[in-house]
Amino acid sequence: MPRPTAPTTVHDSLVLEPRDVRFDWSQLPLHWIPDEPMATHTINVLHLLLPEGERWFVKVFKDALPMIRDDQLREEVLGFIGQEAIHAEAHQEVLDHLLGQGLDPRPYVRQVTWLFRRILGDKPGLTPAQRRENIIERVAFVAAIEHFTAFLGNWALNSPGLDRAKADPTMLDLLRWHGAEEVEHRSVAFDLMVHLDPGYLRRVRGMLISGPLLVHLWARGARFLLAADPTLEGRIKPTWREAQVNGRRGLLPQPGRMARSALRYFRPGYHPTQEGSSSQALSYLATSPAARAAAS
Numbered sequence: 001m002p003r004p005t006a007p008t009t010v011h012d013s014l015v016l017e018p019r020d021v022r023f024d025w026s027q028l029p030l031h032w033i034p035d036e037p038m039a040t041h042t043i044n045v046l047h048l049l050l051p052e053g054e055r056w057f058v059k060v061f062k063d064a065l066p067m068i069r070d071d072q073l074r075e076e077v078l079g080f081i082g083q084e085a086i087h088a089e090a091h092q093e094v095l096d097h098l099l100g101q102g103l104d105p106r107p108y109v110r111q112v113t114w115l116f117r118r119i120l121g122d123k124p125g126l127t128p129a130q131r132r133e134n135i136i137e138r139v140a141f142v143a144a145i146e147h148f149t150a151f152l153g154n155w156a157l158n159s160p161g162l163d164r165a166k167a168d169p170t171m172l173d174l175l176r177w178h179g180a181e182e183v184e185h186r187s188v189a190f191d192l193m194v195h196l197d198p199g200y201l202r203r204v205r206g207m208l209i210s211g212p213l214l215v216h217l218w219a220r221g222a223r224f225l226l227a228a229d230p231t232l233e234g235r236i237k238p239t240w241r242e243a244q245v246n247g248r249r250g251l252l253p254q255p256g257r258m259a260r261s262a263l264r265y266f267r268p269g270y271h272p273t274q275e276g277s278s279s280q281a282l283s284y285l286a287t288s289p290a291a292r293a294a295a296s
């Protein structure tokens with residue numbers, strides 16, 4: 001089955017390498033963007049969603065492995081699995097740190113775990129044909145979510161507003177290392193989906209379900225964290241207006257840009273390599289303190 005042509009030559013020769021990074025969170029302040037609790041917690045939602053979400057990606061892709069009939073794609077999927085498994089654990093350590101600072105993320109994480117394991121998890125009692133269909137459908141959800149993770153990764157790599165606000169450098173490195181790997185492997189889920197089912201409807205359905213779900217989970221997560229922050233005592237409630245203001249200040253991705261990016265996913269000629277820059281991602285990974293330490 002032909003794979004869509006990718007315009008980026010860097011991607012074609014890319015071998016995805018899991019980088020076994022380590023971060024020291026012992027000095028991380030609760031509001032790691034100083035005096036910006038709303039922006040801090042809006043980004044912190046990633047730590048709530050990604051450990052379970054990325055473990056789910058790994059499970060779905062392992063289930064899909066026997067269905068792959070393309071050696072290069074199989075290698076990329078294996079590299080993707082290795083990278084996402086490390087991402088999940090890196091964000092899990094931040095969750096553990098939040099708990100140590102008196103912000104208990106577990107009630108929200110329990111809901112996310114239920115969603116990924118029970119609602120989006122394996123369905124027992126399926127025929128082989130139904131199981132194949134179920135796996136392809138879940139790969140399409142992952143492909144749509146990976147469009148957002150690449151968008152966010154690209155934003156993290158191009159977010160001088162966070163440096164100007166003196167955001168914690170270790171957290172910035174986590175976001176940019178992870179963001180760079182998201183940009184680096186942004187084609188894999190999409191290529192796998194097209195390999196298993198090249199139909200346009202599959203792609204559309206994946207985004208129509210994943211996009212609104214992600215927005216809902218993110219807004220709910222920001223509300224949860226601001227309410228659970230022991231230093232705020234429920235005084236700050238997130239609003240779209242505030243998110244837009246923080247977006248313009250470069251502390252958060254701009255909601256309008258994110259929505260326009262989601263719309264590009266529906267273009268018939270879309271391919272993930274049209275978004276973000278592999279060269280920029282690899283340049284960051286060559287200088288990232290955590291990635292350099294992992295390589296040495």
Ligand SMILES: [Fe+2]
Nearest residue numbers: 054084087182
């Ligand atoms: Fe990831």
Ligand SMILES: [Fe+2]
Nearest residue numbers: 084146149182
């Ligand atoms: Fe990813």
